[in-house]
Amino acid sequence: MTAPSPSPSPSPTPILILDRVSKRFAGHTAVDELSLSVPSGVIYGLLGPNGAGKTTTLRMIMDILEPDGGTVRVFGEPGGGRAHAERIGYLPEERGLYRKMRVLDVLVFLGEMKGTDRRRARQRAEEWLARLGLTEWRLRRIDELSKGMQQKVQFISTVLHDPDLLVLDEPFSGLDPVNTQVMKDTVLDLRHRGKTILFSTHIMEQAEKLCEQLCIIARGRKLVDGALADIKRTHGGHHLVLGFDGSLGGAAQVFADQTLVSNVDNYGQYAEVELAAGADPQQILQRLVASGARLSRFELQEASLNKIFIDLVGAEAVRA
Amino acid sequence: MRKIRAVIRREFVERVRSKWFWVSAILGPLFFAAIIIIPLHFAAAGGTKAIVVVDGTTSGFGARVADSLARGKTFMIVARSAPRAGLLDSLTREVGLNRLDGLLILADRTVETGAAEYRAANVSSFRDIDELRGVLGRLAVNARLERAGVDPATVGRAQLRIDLRTKKISGSATTGESSAQSFWLAYVMSIVLFIVIAVYGVNVMSSVLEEKTTRIVEVLVSSLRPFELMLGKVVGVGAVSIFQFAIWGLGGRLVLSQRAALIGNVAPADVGQEAAFQLPPVPATTVAVFLGYFLGGFFLYSAMFAAVGAMSSSEQEARQAQQPVVFLLMIAYLSVFALANDPGSPYAVALSLVPFTSPIAMPVRWAAGSVSVSELVMSLALLGVGIGAVTWIAARIYRVGILMTGKRPNLRELIRWVRA
Numbered sequence: 001m002t003a004p005s006p007s008p009s010p011s012p013t014p015i016l017i018l019d020r021v022s023k024r025f026a027g028h029t030a031v032d033e034l035s036l037s038v039p040s041g042v043i044y045g046l047l048g049p050n051g052a053g054k055t056t057t058l059r060m061i062m063d064i065l066e067p068d069g070g071t072v073r074v075f076g077e078p079g080g081g082r083a084h085a086e087r088i089g090y091l092p093e094e095r096g097l098y099r100k101m102r103v104l105d106v107l108v109f110l111g112e113m114k115g116t117d118r119r120r121a122r123q124r125a126e127e128w129l130a131r132l133g134l135t136e137w138r139l140r141r142i143d144e145l146s147k148g149m150q151q152k153v154q155f156i157s158t159v160l161h162d163p164d165l166l167v168l169d170e171p172f173s174g175l176d177p178v179n180t181q182v183m184k185d186t187v188l189d190l191r192h193r194g195k196t197i198l199f200s201t202h203i204m205e206q207a208e209k210l211c212e213q214l215c216i217i218a219r220g221r222k223l224v225d226g227a228l229a230d231i232k233r234t235h236g237g238h239h240l241v242l243g244f245d246g247s248l249g250g251a252a253q254v255f256a257d258q259t260l261v262s263n264v265d266n267y268g269q270y271a272e273v274e275l276a277a278g279a280d281p282q283q284i285l286q287r288l289v290a291s292g293a294r295l296s297r298f299e300l301q302e303a304s305l306n307k308i309f310i311d312l313v314g315a316e317a318v319r320a
Numbered sequence: 321m322r323k324i325r326a327v328i329r330r331e332f333v334e335r336v337r338s339k340w341f342w343v344s345a346i347l348g349p350l351f352f353a354a355i356i357i358i359p360l361h362f363a364a365a366g367g368t369k370a371i372v373v374v375d376g377t378t379s380g381f382g383a384r385v386a387d388s389l390a391r392g393k394t395f396m397i398v399a400r401s402a403p404r405a406g407l408l409d410s411l412t413r414e415v416g417l418n419r420l421d422g423l424l425i426l427a428d429r430t431v432e433t434g435a436a437e438y439r440a441a442n443v444s445s446f447r448d449i450d451e452l453r454g455v456l457g458r459l460a461v462n463a464r465l466e467r468a469g470v471d472p473a474t475v476g477r478a479q480l481r482i483d484l485r486t487k488k489i490s491g492s493a494t495t496g497e498s499s500a501q502s503f504w505l506a507y508v509m510s511i512v513l514f515i516v517i518a519v520y521g522v523n524v525m526s527s528v529l530e531e532k533t534t535r536i537v538e539v540l541v542s543s544l545r546p547f548e549l550m551l552g553k554v555v556g557v558g559a560v561s562i563f564q565f566a567i568w569g570l571g572g573r574l575v576l577s578q579r580a581a582l583i584g585n586v587a588p589a590d591v592g593q594e595a596a597f598q599l600p601p602v603p604a605t606t607v608a609v610f611l612g613y614f615l616g617g618f619f620l621y622s623a624m625f626a627a628v629g630a631m632s633s634s635e636q637e638a639r640q641a642q643q644p645v646v647f648l649l650m651i652a653y654l655s656v657f658a659l660a661n662d663p664g665s666p667y668a669v670a671l672s673l674v675p676f677t678s679p680i681a682m683p684v685r686w687a688a689g690s691v692s693v694s695e696l697v698m699s700l701a702l703l704g705v706g707i708g709a710v711t712w713i714a715a716r717i718y719r720v721g722i723l724m725t726g727k728r729p730n731l732r733e734l735i736r737w738v739r740a
Binding site for chain 1: 322323326330333334338530533534535536538539540541542543544545723
């Protein structure tokens with residue numbers, strides 16, 4: 001699985017804007033003046049540890065909860081998603097379907113809830129069931145299906161009405177590997193068709209592979225948001241791994257330059273360098289070559305999103 | 321609006337498709353017939369009692385009592401014996417062994433003082449006691465008159481059984497309904513109203529609970545307002561109940577027409593028995609009042625049941641939380657005898673005006689005696705206001721409750737939900 005190619009460029013008008021949105025429950029603040037902006041046509045990750053306020057945020061976007069403060073704008077209009085139900089697909093964190101209903105009936109009903117008329121909902125449900133290999137199960141009751149099949153049906157119900165914006169709350173949690181793949185493929189396919197996907201997760205590996213933009217929150221507050229590449233640049237990418245081929249040249253002087261290097265682990269023929277803030281790795285390369293060092297390896301190591309996340313969230317936890 | 325229609329359709333189609341619906345559609349009338357008839361049958365009838373008359377009279381009074389009782393259907397006279405040592409003890413043993421139902425002890429002084437004794441395993445049957453008292457009283461009076469020198473023929477002529485026919489006046493027209501029919505109609509209506517409102521109210525509750533526990537409700541309320549969802553649910557389940565009534569209407573008429581065969585001699589003895597067992601001519605207005613109050617009661621109570629479902633997290637919790645609502649519904653149901661006996665009493669009038677009790681109380685009063693149009697209008701208006709207020713409160717509890725997990729809210733939290 002590769003990261004999505006930067007096809008249809010994000011339109012300048014965000015599809016979803018939160019402006020200082022807050023939600024308080026008895027005794028604690030679940031979301032605290034959270035502002036974020038989701039551009040159209042991207043995969044946007046809302047990341048945070050458990051209890052960070054991700055689900056509450058998504059519920060406010062979906063009009064399931066009313067914010068206590070701040071404003072939500074969806075498709076440029078003030079107010080939550082209910083008014084645009086036909087353009088939004090929502091997969092809640094806790095899954096469930098009417099157990100006694102037939103698969104096709106459930107899908108048609110949920111399609112109708114999203115404003116699709118019955119005939120069209122039925123037709124699209126049949127298409128999706130065929131696509132995910134569930135055609136022969138369409139007249140069976142939900143409780144006759146395996147858990148994996150139920151997950152597929154639930155996912156179909158989310159995309160049945162061909163929404164422009166998908167809001168997925170922990171979409172990968174509880175999925176078996178096959179369904180994880182189906183989910184990823186479908187999300188990427190939708191993204192390539194110009195849809196916007198907002199999903200929450202606490203699994204960073206998934207976010208790193210899928211997200212173009214993201215927002216990390218903890219304790220209801222935003223820690224960082226923006227494009228994944230920018231975040232990695234500003235919060236990671238400070239490590240340089242060097243390998244020497246015999247001659248070290250004047251490497252010791254270069255490492256001693258506090259404007260370039262903040263810390264170094266020098267093993268003789270191998271060194272790990274932590275860059276000083278604002279230092280340009282290319283300058284180090286030039287200086288080393290000029291000093292007569294012979295390099296066999298020069299690698300700028302990106303910090304993983306996981307590390308950035310742990311650094312940020314850990315720091316927040318310490319502060320709190 | 322289209323979404324509400326979809327919710328209504330789902331509730332209706334899924335329910336009508338279920339086996340449960342058809343089982344209750346077919347067995348419902350039988351079930352109602354059973355719970356209406358069996359208790360009354362046992363309470364009132366109880367079969368023929370086999371008794372021994374212990375005749376200590378010397379005037380032939382005992383023989384006459386035994387003959388008279390034997391002519392009735394209530395008692396079978398096994399034997400008439402003169403009292404002797406040990407007889408009472410051995411007869412009492414027979415009763416204890418269930419070989420005999422009872423013994424009637426008569427002496428000469430019965431005619432003088434009216435004192436007699438009836439010993440039996442069951443002395444709580446009104447019918448048995450009434451019959452004994454009637455026969456003994458009549459024959460004792462006869463014996464005294466004869467002793468006073470009155471010609472027995474005169475005594476016979478002087479006796480007159482009163483055949484009191486009762487006709488209900490509705491508006492200013494005399495209807496064909498007898499008091500027994502009025503009572504029957506009121507009694508049957510109260511049972512049907514109570515059970516159907518409770519059963520379909522609980523249906524609404526479990527439907528709410530299902531959506532809450534499966535979390536489908538999140539998807540739903542992101543598409544339509546919680547109130548719209550609740551409304552669609554209540555209307556959908558209500559439509560099922562009306563459909564159920566339509567089926568019962570046919571089945572029920574069939575059962576009622578066979579009532580004479582089913583219930584035997586249950587009706588009060590002073591009413592012409594044949595009249596009591598005919599199919600009561602249920603006027604269209606009574607049907608309209610019944611259905612009107614059923615719908616009103618259903619909406620009122622299912623809103624409450626919806627709120628109960630929303631504030632609970634499991635079936636067990638809901639079963640507990642529904643109890644106050646069921647008790648509220650039971651008040652009028654348990655008052656049905658009082659209502660039917662004296663439909664004009666202040667208690668009956670109050671019950672038929674208060675929205676929580678009027679859905680059962682008013683149809684019962686309407687069937688048992690006539691209710692003025694102004695009272696009916698007032699009661700309906702109050703019911704309308706009640707439905708509005710209760711639905712408003714229930715919808716606010718529902719809105720918050722369906723998304724809540726964890727422990728059931730206490731009263732203070734509920735009030736906060738409503739005021740939020």
